[in-house]
Amino acid sequence: MSTLSAIDSLHGKVAIVTGGTGGIGKGVALHLAARGAHVVINGRSADKAQAVLGEIRADGSQACFAPGDVRSRADMQAVVAEAVRQFGGVDIVVPNAGGNDDEARSPEVRGPFADVDLQRVTHFVDQALAAKLLVVQAAVPAMRERGGGSVVFVISEGGRTPTPGQTAIASFSGGLIAASKVLAKDLARERIRVNCVCVTVVRDTPSWEAVFSPDSTVSDMHRKQYEKIVARSPLGVASPADIGKVVAFFASDDAAYLTGTVISPTGGLTIH
Numbered sequence: 001m002s003t004l005s006a007i008d009s010l011h012g013k014v015a016i017v018t019g020g021t022g023g024i025g026k027g028v029a030l031h032l033a034a035r036g037a038h039v040v041i042n043g044r045s046a047d048k049a050q051a052v053l054g055e056i057r058a059d060g061s062q063a064c065f066a067p068g069d070v071r072s073r074a075d076m077q078a079v080v081a082e083a084v085r086q087f088g089g090v091d092i093v094v095p096n097a098g099g100n101d102d103e104a105r106s107p108e109v110r111g112p113f114a115d116v117d118l119q120r121v122t123h124f125v126d127q128a129l130a131a132k133l134l135v136v137q138a139a140v141p142a143m144r145e146r147g148g149g150s151v152v153f154v155i156s157e158g159g160r161t162p163t164p165g166q167t168a169i170a171s172f173s174g175g176l177i178a179a180s181k182v183l184a185k186d187l188a189r190e191r192i193r194v195n196c197v198c199v200t201v202v203r204d205t206p207s208w209e210a211v212f213s214p215d216s217t218v219s220d221m222h223r224k225q226y227e228k229i230v231a232r233s234p235l236g237v238a239s240p241a242d243i244g245k246v247v248a249f250f251a252s253d254d255a256a257y258l259t260g261t262v263i264s265p266t267g268g269l270t271i272h
Helices: 023-034 046-058 073-087 101-105 118-145 167-190 206-212 220-232 240-251
Strands: 014-018 038-043 063-067 092-094 149-156 192-199
Touching (some): 014 073, 023 240, 038 073, 063 073, 092 240, 101 118, 192 240, 206 220
Parallel strands (some): 014 038
8 A cells, every 4th residue: 555645645746736826727837736746737827826926935846837828839839848847747737718708708708699609619719628638748758758747627517417608618618528528539549648637717817806806897798607606606616725626636546446426516506
């Protein structure tokens, strides 16, 4: 039996977290680091990254920032190369960033089907899928060299549970859930596991601020949906740390026999 405790169950592993400079990504990065992983934080703001890196390093863990747009193949290849250069390889990939959250909240993209701009909707879906998949494809060779690894997609519960006005999110997230199962089968022979964590409203995130901040510009429909979720969540609204714990479990050997799995930590709001 291993002498490692749950707290250091990722000792020596190298993790890439896209969108790791804040919100859910920050919660994920902090929990992976707390369990012993070396964390490569990807994002577009070095200033925001420094705060996360400071927290990780203050706890005695190692981390670095690798800038790049998740919609760019070249940028994601550079992020993987930086992980290999800094820490020797890649074991865990957490595609968390969505690519264009502002567009996802736009009334022309999120709203009644008869009123949305379908050209913008389909473009958003295309970009969002790239934002999740490019980093995984870039990391596969490095993970293969390590003898396997774990991919944990963080996506919207809208891909499992239909929500009015979410044509774009449902198409993107539902498609990615199906794609993750294909990846799970394709990569199993490489000992690379692929799982999904589907989230709904999470407090202390850019999405939360976009809805509940005093200068919010989201539609009334969008705001009312969030208010309803907050009111009806049996276990309350999740924090980034709550999601980070679930991702860390999937990334660890505790989940060594799980691949192609989809889990929804929604506090009882949705039951599957």
